[in-house]
Amino acid sequence: MSSIPTSPSQLPANQQTPASAQKPLLGMSLPQLQEWVQQQGQPIYRAQQLHQWLYEKGVHSLSDITVFPKSWRAEIADVPVGRSQIFHRSVAPDKTVKYLLQLEDGQIIETVGMPTEKRLTVCVSSQVGCAMACDFCATGKSGFQRHLKIHEIVDQVLTVQADFGRRVSHVVFMGMGEPLLNLEAVLPAVRCLNQDVGIAARSLTISTVGIRGRIRQLAQEKLQATLAVSLHAPNQQLRQELIPSAKHYPLEALMQECREYVQTTKRRLSFEYTLLAEYNDRPEHAAQLARLLRGFQCHVNLIPYNPIPEVAYKRPDQQRIDRFQQALQERHVAVSVRYSRGLEADAACGQLRTRQS
The missing domain is CATH 1.10.150.530 (DNA polymerase; domain 1)
Incomplete structure (x- = not known):
């Protein structure tokens, strides 16, 4: 810091x-x-x-x-605290709130507050835009502008907390940007959210598509936060089609680094897998994924695709979702389906961008 x-x-x-x-x-x-x-x-x-x-x-x-x-x-009136301004706010029928926050330089980022009876989860951004350009993700379509600073990350949580009038219980780094490309700000922000804001370390999740060497670096920090790795495909060819950066970081190398992470931290990994109808949700894909994760201390979150207008991918129907989940369970893979919140407000996973809904 x-x-x-x-x-x-x-x-x-x-x-x-x-x-x-x-x-x-x-x-x-x-x-x-x-x-x-x-x-x-x-x-x-x-x-x-x-x-x-x-x-x-x-x-x-x-x-x-x-x-x-x-x-x-x-x-000291002019000494900056580091708070943003709410540029736009929209509420989905499920009470999820999407915020467009204006930063000190005029840049806009997106933050999402997701309430349940017992929890208030904040999905925070770590960058303005994103350079990873995942083919099915709205954020990647807008390109990369800059890294967020420590105060700009912490501010997102405090903004949602104040707007809801209740304490935030969980934070997920699953908003705009690739967190492991901005560890200089993400690591101290995680510590601040834990030690200063008072959010339990195990209620913090850092998500990544995988950056060579950065998962190993994160393991050395010995954080109690959860690491979620976005796979989205069970083989290298399919993954490269969805995630352009994957061609520079083969799936085999990524999985080896993930195994080292588990060995070093003794923490279970989460794997995110977005289901795209008739693209990566076939029975053979489930079998490949199970083989890839064999012997791994992990949990798989299946995420039915949340549509964006720029691409033709489709959300699978419930029968295909259930069949994929069952195929993993039969192969002894811990798995659950995560249905995204805020879909109607363009606040769901993969839909975040710096525009009003």
């Missing part, structure tokens, strides 16, 4: 940094905030207050922290 902002009062006049150019406070840990408030000439207990207002109250401006002295609030 990058260094703490330095107080302007501690710099020579010709080296002072304008408050608007300082690093946002959101994403900082309590020890970092303690250092920051002391650099501002304030007692260390102010850090605990600041931490509470950032992560529990979700403050957007330091001038709104009423427990701070008025004179200090005025002095």
Whole structure:
């Protein structure tokens, strides 16, 4: 994580940094905030207050922290917290909410809040757009703009939490972008969501299509978060047709890295498999997938395809879904079907893009 902002009062006049150019406070840990408030000439207990207002109250401006002295609030009013603005909000019939969030540079990202009676799950983005260009995914059609910063990831969770008026219980890195291409921000954001926002580590999921060497790197972090690997095909040829980057990272090499991950972390992997009617959902595909995963400590999530207008793939009917699931179960593969939420609001898996629905 990058260094703490330095107080302007501690710099020579010709080296002072304008408050608007300082690093946002959101994403900082309590020890970092303690250092920051002391650099501002304030007692260390102010850090605990600041931490509470950032992560529990979700403050957007330091001038709104009423427990701070008025004179200090005025002095630090322009120090950025790191919050976004809701550009657009749409609600699906199942109460899933899709947010278009406008960032400080005007870029738009998409975040999804998925409530149930017992859970509130947030699907967060890790990049503006995506460079992976998966053929069936709307996000990849818009191209890649930039990586998100730590505060821009954490902000998504706080935004959904405030809008729903209830605590977020689960976070999945399954929004726009490839998380393992942005580990510099994703790893500290995961730690912040766990240690500062208070979300259980095992309630955090990082999803990837597979980037050479990055799963191995993630294993060394020894996170308790769940890793979900998007396969979408049981063989190399079919996978390359769906995921262009797969030609640079053969399926055999990806699976070897996944096995090393399980051995290092002692954590079960999840595999995501989007079912495309009459394309990758035939009985022979289920048999190939079972062979690929033989001896693996894993669970397969089958995701019936969520349509987008740019491509002609179709969602399989219930009979084909059930047949594929049964074929895996007969081969002793742990499997479940994940029916995506927010389909009517274009907020389902594979439908995220920076436009209003």
